[in-house]
Amino acid sequence: MIRSMTGFGRGEARDDARQFIVEMKSVNHRYNDIVVRMPKRLSYLEEKVKDLIKDEIKRGRVELYISLEDIGEGNTDISLNSPLAEKYLTCLKGLRDQFQVTDDISVSLLARFPDIIKIETAEEDEDQLWLCLKEASQKALQCLMDMRRDEGKKLAEDIGNRCTYISGIIEIIEKRAPQVVLEYKEKLRERVNELLEDSAQIDETRLSTEVVIYADKSSITEEIVRLNSHIYQLRKTLTEKQAVGRKLDFLIQEMNREVNTIGSKSNDLEIVNHVVELKSELEKIREQVQNIE
Structure with a gap:
């Protein structure tokens, strides 16, 4: 997961x-x-x-x-440096006797001098x-x-639902694609009829050739096959246990590439609208993938 x-x-x-x-x-x-x-x-x-x-x-x-x-x-040891304290005391008494100052020598006074009381931290x-x-x-x-893991589970559920929605759109596009070629043939025939006074002059062979050329240029069969393959790989990746964020990011990039190709090949308004919808869903998935390990 x-x-x-x-x-x-x-x-x-x-x-x-x-x-x-x-x-x-x-x-x-x-x-x-x-x-x-x-x-x-x-x-x-x-x-x-x-x-x-x-x-x-x-x-x-x-x-x-x-x-x-x-x-x-047990981490701290406190010890008294008695020889040093004795020297400080001797100096203080000498100072008192020499200058006849008030005798205010005390423990607190001695404790203020450096190194009289040692605080050492024991080795850990x-x-x-x-x-x-x-x-x-x-x-x-x-x-x-x-x-x-909990958040990842929710992300996987959301991405899975979006994949299902995307698959539905792709199915609609796949069904629509052959109809686009038939409509092109009829529109081409109508256009030729408008230009020619006698419809009997239409060269059916040439007309069929133009339709075949159009069908070949606008064919999105390969893109749809690859898109479905990417969706399958994406769903499979969501169930893997190792880090898959980079792999998911790569799959989304490839899916975007296929969708862009479908959009560039299609002159049909309905398919173009579905392409816009696909790109919107892929962008939402991409944003989710940015937060996946």
């Missing part, structure tokens, strides 16, 4: 130390374009996230927003970090894919 290129998904995962929230949205795009926005400390995991998405999505622009919250207590377990991010990403991706 075909898939749309539009969708949204959200996933969450957590362990003892952290919580991930991943939001993912996709829109139509000619190629497979993946943009990841994540904390800098996770940048080394960007390619893994992209590979995860590429396994499922072959076409479209995908944007990921990854947020990380530390919820554990990269494998555990990836497992948590992977779980959140897979949940978001699953929601995204479900939405793309």
Whole structure:
């Protein structure tokens, strides 16, 4: 079943130390374009996230927003640099005694000096970090894919209905085409009669030759056969599981080419009106195809 290129998904995962929230949205795009926005400390995991998405999505622009919250207590260590604190204290006492200033030395004052209290972030377990991010990403991706499949199903239904309508118009044109040749023959005969005083002078062989030439030039049999073939291929493609957007786009282009040829060959107003209708329906299908993966 075909898939749309539009969708949204959200996933969450957590362990003892952290919580991930991943939001993912996709829109139509000619190629497979993946943009990841994540904390800098996770940048080394960007390619893994992209590979995860590429396994499922072959076409479209995908944007990921990854947020990380530390919820554990083991990631940060705070320590006191006692030798340095002692030196600061000695200097402060010397300053007090030398200049006879008020003794306001306190813990809060010492804590303001650089490097007295060290805050260090413990090294993270990269494998555990990836497992948590992977779980959140897979949940978001699953929601995204479900939405793309649901919308794709509706697109396929709409395109299928339009194909049925187009087939009906083609059938009408196919039935009308032989009648156009007969009408041309009668009009040609009437025109010749108007020009000749004696209708007995009409050369039936020459008349038949002109009609045959006209019928050959205006024949749309090949175009109709190809159009029906393209419709069959289009319907078949709608049931395929892989990305088919480019293939559908190609089929629509070929169908447009055949319809244009029918229009250029036909001098019949009724057929021309049907050609206009066909082009309108094909344009609607083309717009839908632009959003198919």
